Amino acid sequence: MTSVGANSLNECTSVEAIEGSRLAADNSSHLSAPTVEEDKDFPNSNEEEAEEVVIPEKPASAYVTVSIMCLCMAFGGFMSGWDTGTISGFVNQTDFLRRFGSYSHSKNTYYLSNVRTGLIVSIFNVGSAIGCLFLSKLGDIYGRCMGLIIVIIVYMVGIVIQIASVDKWYQYFIGRIIAGIGAGSISVLAPMLISETAPKHIRGTLLACWQLMVTFAIFLGYCTNYGTKTYSNSVQWRVPLGLCFAWAIIMIGGMMFVPESPRFLVQVKKPEQAKASFAKSNKLSVDDPAVIAEIDLLIAGVEAEEAMGTASWKELFSTKAKVFQRLSMTVMINSLQQLTGDNYFFYYGTTIFKSVGMTDSFETSIVLGIVNFASCFFSLYSVDKLGRRKCLLLGAATMTACMVIYASVGVTRLYPNGKDQPSSKGAGNCMIVFTCFYIFCFSCTWGPVCYVIISETFPLRVRSKCMSVATAANLLWGFLIGFFTPFITSAINFYYGYVFMGCLAFSYFYVFFFVPETKGLSLEEVDEMWMDGVLPWKSTSWIPASRRNADYDNEKLQHDEKPLYKRMF
Numbered sequence: 001m002t003s004v005g006a007n008s009l010n011e012c013t014s015v016e017a018i019e020g021s022r023l024a025a026d027n028s029s030h031l032s033a034p035t036v037e038e039d040k041d042f043p044n045s046n047e048e049e050a051e052e053v054v055i056p057e058k059p060a061s062a063y064v065t066v067s068i069m070c071l072c073m074a075f076g077g078f079m080s081g082w083d084t085g086t087i088s089g090f091v092n093q094t095d096f097l098r099r100f101g102s103y104s105h106s107k108n109t110y111y112l113s114n115v116r117t118g119l120i121v122s123i124f125n126v127g128s129a130i131g132c133l134f135l136s137k138l139g140d141i142y143g144r145c146m147g148l149i150i151v152i153i154v155y156m157v158g159i160v161i162q163i164a165s166v167d168k169w170y171q172y173f174i175g176r177i178i179a180g181i182g183a184g185s186i187s188v189l190a191p192m193l194i195s196e197t198a199p200k201h202i203r204g205t206l207l208a209c210w211q212l213m214v215t216f217a218i219f220l221g222y223c224t225n226y227g228t229k230t231y232s233n234s235v236q237w238r239v240p241l242g243l244c245f246a247w248a249i250i251m252i253g254g255m256m257f258v259p260e261s262p263r264f265l266v267q268v269k270k271p272e273q274a275k276a277s278f279a280k281s282n283k284l285s286v287d288d289p290a291v292i293a294e295i296d297l298l299i300a301g302v303e304a305e306e307a308m309g310t311a312s313w314k315e316l317f318s319t320k321a322k323v324f325q326r327l328s329m330t331v332m333i334n335s336l337q338q339l340t341g342d343n344y345f346f347y348y349g350t351t352i353f354k355s356v357g358m359t360d361s362f363e364t365s366i367v368l369g370i371v372n373f374a375s376c377f378f379s380l381y382s383v384d385k386l387g388r389r390k391c392l393l394l395g396a397a398t399m400t401a402c403m404v405i406y407a408s409v410g411v412t413r414l415y416p417n418g419k420d421q422p423s424s425k426g427a428g429n430c431m432i433v434f435t436c437f438y439i440f441c442f443s444c445t446w447g448p449v450c451y452v453i454i455s456e457t458f459p460l461r462v463r464s465k466c467m468s469v470a471t472a473a474n475l476l477w478g479f480l481i482g483f484f485t486p487f488i489t490s491a492i493n494f495y496y497g498y499v500f501m502g503c504l505a506f507s508y509f510y511v512f513f514f515v516p517e518t519k520g521l522s523l524e525e526v527d528e529m530w531m532d533g534v535l536p537w538k539s540t541s542w543i544p545a546s547r548r549n550a551d552y553d554n555e556k557l558q559h560d561e562k563p564l565y566k567r568m569f
Helices: 014-025 047-054 060-074 077-090 094-100 114-133 135-141 144-163 169-197 203-228 235-255 262-267 271-282 289-306 313-317 323-339 342-347 349-355 361-385 388-412 425-444 446-456 460-514 523-531 536-541 554-559
Strands: 102-104 109-111
Touching: 060 169, 060 203, 060 235, 060 271, 077 114, 077 169, 077 203, 077 235, 077 342, 077 361, 094 109, 094 169, 094 235, 114 135, 114 144, 114 169, 114 460, 135 144, 135 169, 135 460, 144 169, 144 235, 169 203, 169 262, 169 446, 169 460, 203 235, 203 361, 203 446, 262 271, 262 289, 262 460, 271 289, 289 460, 313 323, 313 460, 323 342, 323 446, 323 460, 342 361, 342 425, 342 460, 361 388, 361 425, 361 446, 388 425, 388 446, 388 460, 388 536, 425 446, 446 460, 460 536
Parallel strands: none
Antiparallel strands: 102 109
């Protein structure tokens, strides 16, 4: 969806758009399918001429405008990332413990019980899941941009309640729920808007910017905790919370320059505004043939979907349109993202590294934050260069190896003389090194790619509902891990790593058998692939109908010709 001229189109060229609109129209009951004779009227439909138009060398400047807009949307990841980075420090800060913890007379210190720690840390995810399922509907009613602004305000209300808490932990608890509702809605609407705005050639990269912002916020959160830990009053935790207002205001300010989703505007019967939005993103005039062709394609797709009736929650269980299959796949992928164990380190980083003998676990958390953030830059390249499937498969394999070593060293070498004796410094350092390797692998693969997959898998008419359910599944698993981790680690300590190792091994096989490749496809072509019933492990060689050449059979396309979309990045 970006371009600076008529020849550099967002989703496809004029010819591609015309043929794509004819293909989408074929699904509508009141539109007729194109005939062979009609194809003669499109002299550019042969492969050589179409390829010449589709794959021009575009300068980097062609994508600057839309990339900046998508970065403004991706900044919404700062809300969730900031919470993850700061809450792990809050539960270990003296003033926070004094205000919201219990007093131990035997140890003469304040502490948070496992139950209270688990609730305070993880309840944010419950609020986020509620926001995903309910408030994300605002994007379908008022538009993606206005919906985002509304839920950001909800997020700010939750922050006010937390900052105003004095000594009642349940007030702070309620504030985290409300802030979570806002942040959860952002995590649906922002990636959705990016997926509907970004060019298909770099859609994965721009969606990966969401995770980049999350990791950047986690890193800054760790740094802020380190900077405030020397204070003895509420500055320790109120200053980091107060900074949430800055992130919210920046997000709202950025949204003022972002045009509404062309797909949403077409859906609500505002084609002229859709043209203006698309033209603004791509620095084209409203009358440019590229703009007209793209909007015609979107109109044809929306009309075909509307011919099937109004989308309802019941339709999420439809197998005829492959909606249920897609929803099941994305729910599983988002659940497995949490079961990789990433938040085991992010939520309880400072607590974990105290147990491996670190004198200042806040410093170690900063190191992990740097690794996490820096690694995400690799994903901006890999997600569109390697593809979604390969990233997930590589990530599952490498993270499994890292988790095996981490857990094995923790179980067998960390306490050579018993847990009542000092831990082994060498074993502790080894565990930290492989934790860094693990985070590097996660941030390059499963961290960003899961958001990419859920944002580009569903048809427009059910996209918001399906994305909300898939994201809610991710957040609910985050709650379960955040809540139960203190109990589990108290019972089995580093054996917990073997649980995540088993989940990672399972995720490798699940991705291989159930997750198709969507790299280089427009959202309409992704829908076509699902409707064609393409097997996931064969999806890398699948070619959309609008790009197939009648002179070649499928065998020649798969073996003698490199698939067209593999040359489009």
